[in-house]
Amino acid sequence: MQTGQLLLILAAMIVTAFIMGRHRALQVAQPLGGIRHLRSLPFYYAMRSAIWCALPALTVLVTWLVFDQTLIRIMVLDSLPTELQPVDGTARNLLISQIGNVASGALPTDFVDAAVANAAGRLNQLQSISAMAMAVVVIVLAMVGGAWAWLRVSARMPAREQVERVLLVVFMLCAVLAVVTTVGIVFSVLFESIRFFGQVPITDFLFGLNWSPQMALRADQVASEGAFGAVPLFAGTLLISAIALIVAVPVGLMSAIYLAEYAHSKVRSFAKPALEVLAGVPTVVYGFFAALTVAPFIRDVGQSLGLSVASESALAAGLVMGIMLIPFVSSLSDDVITAVPRAMRDASLGLGATRSETIKKVIFPAALPGIMGGILLAASRAIGETMIVVMAAGLAANLTANPLQAVTTITVQIVTLLTGDQEFDSAKTLAAFALGLMLFITTLLMNVVALHIVKKYREQYE
Amino acid sequence: MSVTTEQVRKTLARRYRAEKRFKAYGICAISIGLLALLLLFTDIIGKGYRAFYEYSVALQITFDPESLEIDDPRDLEQLQYGNYEAVVREALQARFPGVEGREGRRALAALVSTAAGYRLREMLENSPELLGQTRTLWLQLNDDADMFLKSSEAKRKTARLSDQQQTWMLELEQSDEVRAGFNHSLFTRGDSREPEQAGILGAILGSFFTMLVTLALSFPIGVAAAVYLEEFAPKNRFTDFIEVNINNLAAVPSIIFGLLGLAVFIGLFGMPRSVPLVGGLVLTLMTLPTIIISSRAAIKAVPPSIRQAAMGLGASKMQVVLQFVLPLALPGMLTGGIIGMAQALGETAPLLMIGMVAFIVELPAGAMDAATVLPVQVFLWASSPEQSFVTMTSAAIMVLMTFLITMNTLAVVMRKRLERRW
């Protein structure tokens, strides 16, 4: 039975439970002289029945769906004879996909080992058993739950309190999901990173100057281990982010100041949404723009000036990333600038200061912490930005500070290492997670500091 | 006149110069921003508008049973293996009788898209009586020929057509045997290796299913979390911790969510790669903070007097929240939801991590079918070398931007219209 069908059946059962629960509550109320003799409204009895019908069944359903594939896979692999047991993770993945292909009919059985064909048969068998069992368990649970709740309906039962308590727990779980996500991120990158550092020493990773993760095909080849010195990546990321910030901070800040302090309301009502459109442009579009328009343009200009410019120069990626960050910096600056109390402006203007003097000498210093926080957030975005650099920055890990050369970044390497043919568990894929860990730690620190500064700053004027 | 006035006057010219300069910086900054926007849009529209129409050529097609190797058009197997290219080739040779040699004939045949064969087969399948008859048909051109016709005089010299092919095309153009029409395949097909046959419908459907999953999960969960934090959560360190987490997650790079999806959904739970369901799950986690933050703001904006009035009547806290606060806060929440969806719709990086970069021709029919999404399609096409794919990429971007701008406008309009003044 398909999961979709099962869900439909379950939904129908929940609705039935609701209707029957309500009916029963009304029935109970009738001899007592109306629903006001019930402790809760009939709606809550109905909700209670529906919850009893839905919650246990859904919990089991979700858990089942999450874990059945993994379990079945383990069982199938265990059924293979010892000589076919995979030796490492790569072989394991290969074998699993082979069995899967045979089972789905994509690969004819006579192409593979008889044992593998058997395993494929077993896979199909287990999967249908699992699906049947799941359907049966879920439906029975829903029926039992609904029936139990239905039987328990009584005038004195605090149905509303119970329903509300369940809802509250559900609401709380939703809020806790944020924590779960963070924990999930930390663990998913941390575990793989630890495995990576088991293969490549952490000092080599953090301080190595050479990055060439291409594993050699034959063991006797030079650099068969690959080199995992991430310094060129860090440097490249910093270079591109710095270019982006050099563009975005002055432009964004001055735009915000101009719009907040000078611009006529007509200009503002046009320019502000226009900048917001810039903020809504997907990064992949910026990447396209950088790779196909800006980078060739810069290269041509450089050539006409007699400079040698790489076709994937850091300058192009940085410039476009700067454009992307303009609205971000400008809206954050706008927030902090308008948060400076009017009284400060009045005091300065009242003393005869010009507008620009007021801005430069009073508003800007007062807003500085908030602006710094905003810049830090922008920097964290620049470091974590992926698509622009994937499309417009290079792959070669050059250690250079020349913006006209091609550099690579952390995010570019994560994408290159994890897309294309993947061998799970190889140092190459694990390196991506180690880079992810670095990225997460850096941006997390920057965000925490930035958000703290911004919050403190807001409190100051509240 | 006081001493002060005199002294102030002396400084005035300098100060007003500084004032003007400062203002000019501001105007410069705004102009840079607006110019960048203008440049971006003109660049993309300039590159992409040509993908919305395509050229086809008028050919006298004879459904010759011998060339087609079909004697019974009702036999599906025969139909499937029919040699439709031969018919097209013959029609082309009939139009340009002087072409000699294999090379020349091949060059001539290359002008027409391979999609023409599918079209002929479809026609024959629908009306078997066509067999043996001759029809004038408008057939889709190959992308290079198409690009040649779309290009300006100056650019035609650099087109990817041989001199001979260019002369043929010019001849066809002068005798009005080619015409431009709306590019239907752009909106009716999935990806393809042949630019003229590639479309964005597959990506649009993929995006649709992904967004469906994201919306179905992130909006209810986000609203529930916001309600909890704003109305029920005790003021303790755990609640603070949750809040810090949400604020940080909102600023975590999206690619990290992709790593999470890869490690947990695919690695740990064994979910399949490239499917909208996993994409939706990852994007849900990514958009949740946005939705929670905006929903909280919307809940905060509901004045306490309404809560007190309802509670004064003996409603429970939960009843107050569900029956009064939520309906009043809903417009704000929906606005936040749309903005979160727009953010998710434009997101690429995390989806690359979970394998939504595969080359998929078939149109997905559900959230469990392998699919790609619009921004990823843009990424994929952007890295293709063909000039036509650059045009297609820009066209896909235009479609994507249309969706995004519509969503954002909708959010703004909703905020304006449904905004309640208390």
Added chain:
Amino acid sequence: MDIAEKMNVFQDAVQVDPRVVAQEHMMTGENLYIPEKTVGAPFVDDPKMRMRDVNVFYGADQAIHGVSLDIGKNEVVALIGPSGCGKSTFLRCMNRMNDTIDICRVEGSLHLENQDIYDPKLDVVELRARVGMVFQKPNPFPKSIYDNVAYGPRIHGLANRKTDLDEIVENSLRKAGLWDEVKDRLNSSALALSGGQQQRLCIARALSTQPDVLLMDEPTGSIDPIATAKVEDLLQELSETGTIVIVTHNMQQAARISHRTAFMYLGEAMEFGDTNQIFTTPRHPRTESYITGRYG
């Protein structure tokens, strides 16, 4: 700056809708005589500032209706009246602080020593250096005490040397009666001062450019009574040497420190005369009901 913020600034001016108030009076049966012109003595010979037929609009709303009066040399003029009567708005016309509000429009003639304040050729920076202002809420900059007072002289280039600047700062702080309290911590943040000290610091800051006229918008409106007493002492001292226009809610304060008092009501100047006369024998019935506490 957003519209809501602007609304805040002049909410004082539009809080009371004149029509509603007039209606209220009709309903309570009060039938008061409303004169066309300001009663008393609104004009003086050789005034420091001369205002004639001043009208102020916020968008479509008129906040000041044809006010005409003079500010004499070296005199302290108090503007009193119920909230929303336009006294702050009128005060802010005198150094064109209303310019900072986009939708505000000022009509009529305002002169400072024969110079038209609203002359397009007049420089507003120069004007504000000559007509200083102290606001209701103490608004020190988030800088050191020294920098707060030195701000005006610095932007206007009034001191060529550090010692000149030190002198100006010390003199201003002495005039504001704050010198002894802060001379040891001139470099600590002004925000660390108490509310009353902050307000005296703002007065010192306003005095630092040696303005011809000092405008004070309820300078004791948001500080505690003890601090108010100190500020009032200071005002009394200042009144001996300079021209001051002070808006106040506090009639005792007006009586104590001002030479002449104007009573404003619903955007009009009802009565203007010697402070003693206004408080002892008001000529206008509305002035009388205000100072006897019937409304306000």
